[in-house]
Amino acid sequence: MQQDGSAGLPAPDRRATAAQRMQGDESRLIDSIAVGDRHAFETLYRGYFPRLARFLGRMTRSATLIEELVNDTMLVVWQKAATYDGSCKVSTWVFAIAYRKALKGLKHSDEPVESDAEQYQDHDGPQPEHSLVRRQQQHAIEQALAKLPLAQRMVMVLTYYHDMAYNDIAEVLECPVNTVKTRMFHARHRLRDLLASEREESE
Amino acid sequence: MKARIMELDIPAHQAIQELLPWFVSGQLAPDEAARVAGHVDSCEQCSKDVAWQRRMHDQSPAMPAGLDMEAALARLLPRLEQPAGGLAQREAAKDLERELEPGPEPEPERQLAPELPRPVRLSRPRTPAANQPSWLRATVVAQFALIACLGLLLVRQGDAPPAYHALGAAPSGGNANVVVTFRPDTSERELRRILQANSARLVDGPTVTDAYLLNVAPAARAAALSALRAERAVTLAEPLDAGAAP
Numbered sequence: 001m002q003q004d005g006s007a008g009l010p011a012p013d014r015r016a017t018a019a020q021r022m023q024g025d026e027s028r029l030i031d032s033i034a035v036g037d038r039h040a041f042e043t044l045y046r047g048y049f050p051r052l053a054r055f056l057g058r059m060t061r062s063a064t065l066i067e068e069l070v071n072d073t074m075l076v077v078w079q080k081a082a083t084y085d086g087s088c089k090v091s092t093w094v095f096a097i098a099y100r101k102a103l104k105g106l107k108h109s110d111e112p113v114e115s116d117a118e119q120y121q122d123h124d125g126p127q128p129e130h131s132l133v134r135r136q137q138q139h140a141i142e143q144a145l146a147k148l149p150l151a152q153r154m155v156m157v158l159t160y161y162h163d164m165a166y167n168d169i170a171e172v173l174e175c176p177v178n179t180v181k182t183r184m185f186h187a188r189h190r191l192r193d194l195l196a197s198e199r200e201e202s203e
Numbered sequence: 204m205k206a207r208i209m210e211l212d213i214p215a216h217q218a219i220q221e222l223l224p225w226f227v228s229g230q231l232a233p234d235e236a237a238r239v240a241g242h243v244d245s246c247e248q249c250s251k252d253v254a255w256q257r258r259m260h261d262q263s264p265a266m267p268a269g270l271d272m273e274a275a276l277a278r279l280l281p282r283l284e285q286p287a288g289g290l291a292q293r294e295a296a297k298d299l300e301r302e303l304e305p306g307p308e309p310e311p312e313r314q315l316a317p318e319l320p321r322p323v324r325l326s327r328p329r330t331p332a333a334n335q336p337s338w339l340r341a342t343v344v345a346q347f348a349l350i351a352c353l354g355l356l357l358v359r360q361g362d363a364p365p366a367y368h369a370l371g372a373a374p375s376g377g378n379a380n381v382v383v384t385f386r387p388d389t390s391e392r393e394l395r396r397i398l399q400a401n402s403a404r405l406v407d408g409p410t411v412t413d414a415y416l417l418n419v420a421p422a423a424r425a426a427a428l429s430a431l432r433a434e435r436a437v438t439l440a441e442p443l444d445a446g447a448a449p
Binding site for chain 2: 038041042045046049050053054057061063066067070071074075078137138141142156159160163164165166181182184185188191192
């Protein structure tokens with residue numbers, strides 16, 4: 001077991017320590033990328049591809065477009081790494097680039113700015129505890145999520161699936177913090193209603 | 204429990220409600236998290252909400268189907284080299300150096316690198332260029348070098364023979380090739396006649412020994428010396444070679 005000094009901490013503190021470590025690692029990668037280190041770039045790319053794909057996948061159903069948007073985002077990271085000044089987390093910076101790229105890219109494409117629950121796959125494969133009920137619940141949530149307005153959906157996705165703080169989300173989406181809180185408040189109430197009505201329909 | 208809910212401060216409850224998603228995801232500051240936790244313990248509605256949101260949060264998001272990360276990366280890598288000319292060559296050189304010298308990257312090599320479309324790394328835009336100490340140092344050094352060059356030019360110019368010798372200018376004697384002395388009672392008219400007769404030009408003089416330095420055509424110097432010596436007014440006429448004292 002790795003002795004990192006955080007083993008004795010309570011869960012939230014351990015999570016914070018892990019997040020700080022990850023931020024430090026990513027900052028160092030960005031510094032290396034800024035001086036043209038392609039190996040560091042590839043490491044960051046592989047770390048961010050799944051995260052960005054999950055995020056962008058809530059905006060478009062096209063795998064090709066998702067890959068293209070991830071690449072456009074990471075190209076900007078490569079080109080602008082020297083301008084990253086550490087005033088926000090690396091993830092906030094990268095996601096903000098991705099969000100702007102997605103809005104711009106989707107505006108000029110025929111793809112609907114929607115997600116589709118049918119397109120998601122389970123990479124973990126069948127697991128004993130991953131029951132049919134659980135998969136059905138996940139599917140129901142994804143379908144309900146897809147019905148939320150884009151602005152609310154993205155706040156919810158960044159909050160629940162990317163563990164972003166509200167001020168980081170505000171930076172990514174370029175809106176005030178209070179707007180983030182309000183969108184999230186409405187999003188979860190709307191999601192609860194959608195899930196309830198879906199449950200009623202299925203019964 | 205319900206009685207306790209009624210006692211709650213409604214605006215505070217609403218404010219806590221807004222924070223619940225980030226309480227669940229562990230993304231609140233410690234003081235905020237403590238405030239929310241205290242409220243959730245005493246509020247049934249918020250407690251139920253937290254339980255529902257935990258279920259939402261725990262639903263691991265699935266990956267969109269049909270993605271191929273390695274193929275996407277392979278498509279991106281050539282684009283990293285496109286915009287800036289010479290990048291490919293520099294990268295190739297860098298890769299070669301890596302192969303030849305495995306181990307930590309030497310510092311000079313790191314400075315070689317980024318040759319992207321990206322705003323050049325001469326000065327990281329984290330601080331304005333004008334405030335970069337390295338930038339200022341380079342400027343001051345360049346300034347001193349320029350001043351030194353100009354000073355050198357000035358000194359060398361002072362050593363060179365003047366192209367134009369003003370009447371009031373200090374004598375140089377640089378191109379004199381004959382030295383003569385005249386009798387003390389020689390008139391200016393007589394002196395002028397002797398010079399004109401020998402096509403000689405007065406370069407300098409009288410010196411402290413009352414000698415005059417003349418310039419005559421080098422080819423006619425011997426003849427001029429003979430003619431000068433033949434003059435009654437001339438008491439001495441000698442050739443003056445470069446470096447010889449009068």
